[in-house]
Amino acid sequence: xxxxxxxxxxxLLNRAFYALPPLTSAEGLPTNAVHxxxxxxxxxxxxxxxxxxxxxxxxxxATKRIEMYDQYKAQxxxxxxxxxxxFAYLKxxxxxxxxxxxxxxxxxxxDLIATVTRRAEAEGMEIIVITGDKDAFQLVSDQxxxxxxxxxxxxxECYNKDKLFEKYQLKPEQIIDLKGLMGDPSDNIPGIPGIGxxxxxxxxxxxxxxxxxxxNVDAVPGNKLKALLKEYPEQALLSKKLAxxxxxxxxxxxxxxxxxxxxxxxxxxxxxxxxSLSMICRLFEQTLDQDQEGPARSRGxxxxxxxxxxENGKNNRNNKNNQDSQxxxxxxxxSQAGPSYEERILDPGGWLEQISSWMTEKTELVxxxxxxGEAAHLSVWNEMGICDQRNTYSLDRTQIDKNVLAKWHELxxxxxxxxxxxxxxxxxxxxxNEGVRLDGLKYDLSLAAYLMNPTxxxxxxxxxxxxxxxxxxFSAAREAGLLAHEFENSRKKLEELGLSSLLHELEEPLxxxxxxxxxxxxxxxxxxxxxxxxxxxxxxxxxxxxIYQIAGVSFNINSPQQLGKVLFEQLELPPLKKIKxxxxxxxxxxxxxxxxxxxxxxxxxxxxxxxxxxxxxxxLLGQLRDGKVHTTFQQMVxxxxxxxxxxxxxxxxxxxxEEGRKLRKVFxxxxxxxELFSADYSQIELRVLAHYSQxxxxxxxxxxxxxxxxxxxxxxxxVPLEQVTPDMRRKAKAVNFGLMYGLTDFGLARxxxxxxxxxxxxxxxxxxxxxxxxxxxxDSVVNAMETGETRTLLNRLRQTPELNHQNRTxxxxxxxxxxxxxxxxxxxxxxxxxxxxxxxAMKGLEANLLLQVHDELLLExxxxxxxEVAQIVKTEMESALLLTVPxxxxxxxxxxxxxxxxxxx
DNA sequence: AATCTCACG
DNA sequence: ACGTACGTGAGATTT
Numbered sequence: 001x002x003x004x005x006x007x008x009x010x011x012l013l014n015r016a017f018y019a020l021p022p023l024t025s026a027e028g029l030p031t032n033a034v035h036x037x038x039x040x041x042x043x044x045x046x047x048x049x050x051x052x053x054x055x056x057x058x059x060x061x062a063t064k065r066i067e068m069y070d071q072y073k074a075q076x077x078x079x080x081x082x083x084x085x086x087f088a089y090l091k092x093x094x095x096x097x098x099x100x101x102x103x104x105x106x107x108x109x110x111d112l113i114a115t116v117t118r119r120a121e122a123e124g125m126e127i128i129v130i131t132g133d134k135d136a137f138q139l140v141s142d143q144x145x146x147x148x149x150x151x152x153x154x155x156x157e158c159y160n161k162d163k164l165f166e167k168y169q170l171k172p173e174q175i176i177d178l179k180g181l182m183g184d185p186s187d188n189i190p191g192i193p194g195i196g197x198x199x200x201x202x203x204x205x206x207x208x209x210x211x212x213x214x215x216n217v218d219a220v221p222g223n224k225l226k227a228l229l230k231e232y233p234e235q236a237l238l239s240k241k242l243a244x245x246x247x248x249x250x251x252x253x254x255x256x257x258x259x260x261x262x263x264x265x266x267x268x269x270x271x272x273x274x275x276s277l278s279m280i281c282r283l284f285e286q287t288l289d290q291d292q293e294g295p296a297r298s299r300g301x302x303x304x305x306x307x308x309x310x311e312n313g314k315n316n317r318n319n320k321n322n323q324d325s326q327x328x329x330x331x332x333x334x335s336q337a338g339p340s341y342e343e344r345i346l347d348p349g350g351w352l353e354q355i356s357s358w359m360t361e362k363t364e365l366v367x368x369x370x371x372x373g374e375a376a377h378l379s380v381w382n383e384m385g386i387c388d389q390r391n392t393y394s395l396d397r398t399q400i401d402k403n404v405l406a407k408w409h410e411l412x413x414x415x416x417x418x419x420x421x422x423x424x425x426x427x428x429x430x431x432x433n434e435g436v437r438l439d440g441l442k443y444d445l446s447l448a449a450y451l452m453n454p455t456x457x458x459x460x461x462x463x464x465x466x467x468x469x470x471x472x473x474f475s476a477a478r479e480a481g482l483l484a485h486e487f488e489n490s491r492k493k494l495e496e497l498g499l500s501s502l503l504h505e506l507e508e509p510l511x512x513x514x515x516x517x518x519x520x521x522x523x524x525x526x527x528x529x530x531x532x533x534x535x536x537x538x539x540x541x542x543x544x545x546x547i548y549q550i551a552g553v554s555f556n557i558n559s560p561q562q563l564g565k566v567l568f569e570q571l572e573l574p575p576l577k578k579i580k581x582x583x584x585x586x587x588x589x590x591x592x593x594x595x596x597x598x599x600x601x602x603x604x605x606x607x608x609x610x611x612x613x614x615x616x617x618x619x620l621l622g623q624l625r626d627g628k629v630h631t632t633f634q635q636m637v638x639x640x641x642x643x644x645x646x647x648x649x650x651x652x653x654x655x656x657x658e659e660g661r662k663l664r665k666v667f668x669x670x671x672x673x674x675e676l677f678s679a680d681y682s683q684i685e686l687r688v689l690a691h692y693s694q695x696x697x698x699x700x701x702x703x704x705x706x707x708x709x710x711x712x713x714x715x716x717x718x719v720p721l722e723q724v725t726p727d728m729r730r731k732a733k734a735v736n737f738g739l740m741y742g743l744t745d746f747g748l749a750r751x752x753x754x755x756x757x758x759x760x761x762x763x764x765x766x767x768x769x770x771x772x773x774x775x776x777x778x779d780s781v782v783n784a785m786e787t788g789e790t791r792t793l794l795n796r797l798r799q800t801p802e803l804n805h806q807n808r809t810x811x812x813x814x815x816x817x818x819x820x821x822x823x824x825x826x827x828x829x830x831x832x833x834x835x836x837x838x839x840x841a842m843k844g845l846e847a848n849l850l851l852q853v854h855d856e857l858l859l860e861x862x863x864x865x866x867x868e869v870a871q872i873v874k875t876e877m878e879s880a881l882l883l884t885v886p887x888x889x890x891x892x893x894x895x896x897x898x899x900x901x902x903x904x905x
Numbered sequence: 906a907a908t909c910t911c912a913c914g
Numbered sequence: 915a916c917g918t919a920c921g922t923g924a925g926a927t928t929t
Contacts, residue, residue: 018906185928196926559927560909579909581928586910611911614925640921642914649923652913660912685914741919748919809917820920824914828921854914854921 001126004258005050006116008131009057009101010109013037013090015132015153017083025276030082034090035277036153039473040130041099042283048128052258054100054116056109057087063106065242072242073187089275096267097284100258104251110135114245117144120255130156135179135243140164140172170204177210180240189239192232194554199225210240222545228554263288279473341392341481351395351404355411363388364442366420366487368461368479369427376429377518377630384408385476387484394477409436418442420487422461425511425635432519445483447507448490450636451499454798459636464490498795506794507635510832513839513849514633514643521628522650522850522858523670524620525896532663533617536609543606550599557606560585573597588750608659616654616663623648628670633852640821641796641828643852651853653897664898669860674846675893677866678900679873680856682888683708684827685740688793691883692822695772702885709733715769716762735766739773740823742816777819784818792825793881794833830887831855834880841872858897866893874905 016036023032044050065072094101102112113129117139120127127144129136132153136146140161147156157163164172181200183191191200203220207213213220214236217229229236265288272281346354358365368385386393395408411417413436421427423446428438446459456463462474465482474482494500548554551570555562564583568575573593577584587604594600623629634644645651653667654660669676686708690698697715701708706721713724713732724732734752735743749759767774784790784800791797798821802814831852838857839849846862847869857877861869870891877889894900 556927558910558925561928581908584909607910611925615912615923619924634922637923638921642921644922646923649913652911652923654912656913738919741921744918746918751919812918816919824921827914856914 001124002051003048003126003128004052004054004116004120004255005044005048005128005130006113007041007044007053007055008109008113008129008133008136009037009055009087009090011132012040012130012149012153013086014083015149016040017080017086019153022082025274029089029275030086031089031275031277033083033086034093034275035280037090038093038277038280039283040153042280042287044130045287050128050260052120052125052255053260054102054258055094056112056116057091057101057103058108059103059105064111064246065108069189069238069242071188071190093268093271093275096271097263098261099263102251102253104249107246107249107251111246111249112251114139114247115249115251116253116255116258118247123255125255135175135184135245137164138172138175138243138245168201170201174204174209176240176243177204177213179243180210180236181213183239184243187242189242190232190235191239192228192236194228194556195225196556196558210236222541225554341387341390341484343475343477343481344391344393346393348401348404351400352407354393355404355407358388359411359414359417362416362418364418364420366480366484367427368421368474368476368483369430370476371426371430376426376632377433379430380433381427381430383476385478385480387477387480389484392477392481394475409434412436412438415439420445420483422446422464422483423459423636424508425515428512428515429518432515441508441511443487443491444503444508444511445486445490446636447511448494448499448503451503451507451797452490452493452497454636454641454796455639497797499797502794502796506829506832506836509836511635513835514635516839517849517851518630518632520848520850521625521630521670522860523628523668524624525666525668526621526624526627529617529621529663529666532666533613533621536613536617540606540609540613543602543609547599547602547606550602557603558610563603567593567597567599567603571597571599573600608657612654612660612663616660620648620666631851638828639798639817641792641798641825641832642854643828643832645851650851661898665896667897668895670848671860671862673864674860674862675866675895676850676897676900677847677859677861677870677873677903678856678892678897679859679870679877679889681827681831681877682890684830684855684887685823686736687883687885687887688823688826688830689740689773689776690885691793692826693770693772693776694884695770695776697770698773699885705888709736712736712766712770716765718765731762735762739766739777740820742777742819780822781815781818784814790818790821790825792822792829794826794829796825796829798825827855830881831857831877834877837876837880838873841876842869845869845872861893870903870905 013033017033020032020036022030023035025031091101102116103109104112110133113131113136117127117129121141121143125143128147129139129144130147130149132149134148136148137159140146140159142161146159148159149156159167161172164170168175168178170178178197178200179189179191181191181195181203182197183189203213207216214229214233217226220226220229268284269281272278272284366387366389369381370383371379372382382397384395386395397405400408409431412419412431417440419438419440420443421441422444424438424441424444431438445461445464449456449459449464461479461483464486465474465479468482468485494503544557547557551566553566553570555566557563561582563585564575567573567585568583573596575583576592577586577589587607590600590604594604620629629648629650631645631650632647634646637644643651654663667676683702686698687702690702697711698708701711707729709729709732710721710724712735713728714721716732716735717724717728719728731752731754734748738744738748738751741747743763745756745760745763748754748763749756752759780790781803785803788801788803789797789799798817800814800818802810802817805811805814831854835849835852835857842849845868846865848860849857850860851858857873859869859873874889874891878887880887891903891905892900893903
């Protein structure tokens with residue numbers, strides 16, 4: 001079956017523009033979007049080997065749709081100035097490459113795509129549409145698949161009928177009904193106000209089409225929904241029409257016009273050179289080499305490629321080095337910055353010999369890697385680059401036999417072959433999926449870079465090399481070569497900054513502990529979670545009705561904008577706080593308004609329940625795999641040294657509110673006869689503050705084991721300990737908390753709802769009594785101003801450029817950072833140290849570390865091993881670091897993460 | 906992509 | 915007079 005690829009020029013160029021950093025040619029012309037588009041085009045050429053292809057563009061205005069609806073795309077922002085000219089550059093290059101371009105006055109790219117698709121279907125072709133616009137889902141058929149770019153352009157999701165049904169439980173032709181009901185804000189298509197994706201989907205599942213919904217309005221559940229459908233039927237029908245791709249555009253073409261033909265290589269290379277697109281040059285040359293083999297004759301069905309970004313990021317699977325391209329390598333090297341190594345190409349026998357020799361010689365290897373698949377714990381490597389300090393090598397998984405693979409895996413698992421790489425944890429996780437335990441880590445360049453500057457936004461290999469090479473994409477082999485060079489710089493600088501032991505004794509060992517925790521995962525009781533969701537939805541539906549009743553209108557309560565209109569315009573409540581976009585409707589504001597109108601508390605309750613349902617029930621269910629969720633602990637995100645947790649975030653599971661707390665019941669041990677065990681540091685940050693400040697009262701509080709907050713209340717309010725009331729203690733507790741954040745009267749007043757004057761008074765009293773704390777905090781700021789940085793007890797660094805900023809608010813922020821970072825960071829150091837020691841001490845016992853929540857460790861333990869494990873965990877945590885005040889750890893056990901009782905040791 | 910809101914320590 | 919507590923991540927809406 002002949003294969004046709006149709007690319008949506010507008011959609012993809014836009015995507016590429018926003019996904020890539022600004023790039024310019026030697027003459028200063030913007031080229032980032034062109035670069036992205038061409039990289040994608042060449043990749044498609046290589047992967048799909050299409051017989052025919054064409055790129056469709058919008059032409060001027062979408063007049064056909066504006067005739068129907070004058071507001072169509074009315075509020076869309078002007079195309080950025082740096083993007084506009086790139087359309088012309090792209091078309092110029094496509095011309096040279098002999099890639100057909102299609103455009104037609106008055107029609108959008110969408111319509112042209114639909115028209116070509118239908119015609120090609122009639123001719124019995126296989127069609128692949130590539131776009132970032134979900135409207136295209138309506139084209140999916142037995143012959144047509146849609147590849148949707150997600151998150152930028154490097155990743156695509158391939159939709160056939162089955163995949164589409166899996167995602168929406170809709171047929172392709174129902175996509176326009178969906179748009180008709182929910183609208184599309186990006187095109188200013190209205191849909192029906194108050195109906196979002198969820199409601200629209202439910203309606204379509206029941207009724208099949210928009211028309212059917214409208215005909216059977218009376219059978220629709222819910223009065224407000226009925227009312228909405230009765231109020232806006234025309235708007236919905238118009239929206240559907242607008243979303244429908246026109247597949248009968250009167251345009252003169254033959255599919256034969258799109259047959260892939262030889263590019264004008266000379267002209268293309270000239271243009272690519274003119275626009276300084278050196279990487280594209282190389283890719284283009286590779287395709288020239290390949291195409292000499294001629295187009296592929298037979299192939300299987302289109303493969304589904306469901307890929308998401310992994311931590312290896314946007315460079316993933318770009319620029320695989322081709323074996324035929326040695327000549328190019330030579331050419332490129334001269335034009336590229338950075339050190340160069342010879343890339344060597346090996347055959348299977350050569351590989352076996354080379355790997356053996358690395359193993360016997362115990363060479364240090366710098367390794368780069370490309371992964372494929374979803375999150376790291378589900379992914380597998382597909383290419384590695386190796387630098388042995390003399391040469392570089394590229395190991396392409398698809399081109400090696402199983403003997404080489406086994407030998408290479410043996411090397412990776414060997415503690416005697418030392419490895420240098422960026423982001424060891426991600427590779428460790430990927431290899432663990434194949435039963436390989438990566439060992440012999442000598443230096444993790446990413447962790448090192450994080451320690452040297454913890455506020456960067458990325459520590460991926462490509463980012464670490466941005467100073468050395470001017471390319472956007474590297475081959476794995478070249479990346480390894482560059483990393484080898486970077487290693488020398490990094491190691492020297494790390495040593496100078498006094499961070500080497502923090503790297504080798506803390507972060508690197510911890511990365512393995514974390515990878516194993518992620519891999520272990522935590523069991524979730526799916527049925528219970530679904531039941532909780534069911535009940536939340538019932539409650540939400542009732543409150544929702546109440547709110548519409550009281551307000552007298554239906555609206556989307558989740559939209560702060562619409563909610564603001566109802567509350568502050570229609571119901572004329574006083575707007576207490578303003579934000580950029582209008583009225584603030586956050587909980588703090590609403591709580592103040594609660595007395596004035598009964599709708600307010602309903603809204604608060606609604607928000608609360610919706611949050612629990614969408615973030616925790618729905619979100620968690622979406623992450624469940626075989627009864628478990630596997631978080632990813634981010635080790636290089638926070639500015640202070642803490643960990644963070646993503647996909648899902650298991651560090652913010654509700655606990656403060658009773659209703660939310662119940663969600664913790666769904667977290668259970670993974671085996672019968674085991675229990676959950678939680679150990680948390682009591683007041684660790686205040687203890688760190690006591691240690692740092694050596695304040696006599698604070699130290700005494702911890703040394704005698706008294707109630708610190710009560711003691712603070714007694715000092716601040718000037719009453720004996722026995723006369724401290726619960727309210728006094730509450731306020732004192734807030735002061736103690738605030739201290740570590742760089743207390744202000746404003747913040748304290750807001751937090752505990754007292755007049756600012758009163759807050760100011762408390763703070764003054766506090767610092768009179770705790771003068772050691774005052775002095776310490778002051779010294780912290782002075783020291784940070786002098787050195788430009790803060791340090792924790794384990795020497796963890798955070799730069800404080802904010803202190804020199806011209807804006808006063810930023811400088812004040814810098815002061816609070818200087819006060820807070822050593823405290824929060826030291827607490828993080830202690831916990832990390834404890835984790836390594838606990839992990840080590842528990843080897844061989846029936847217990848698994850599951851989660852870290854900043855000052856808490858959660859484990860699962862067999863009942864039999866519990867006493868021993870509890871003792872180990874408590875002891876290791878409390879003795880992780882010796883402070884002048886004791887560290888105290890409280891332990892609990894239970895059958896789930898909610899119902900836990902104190903565990904006495 | 907940016908904003909708002911809210912969950913945690 | 916001004917903007918204000920430290921550190922995070924995710925979902926929904928809007929642009």
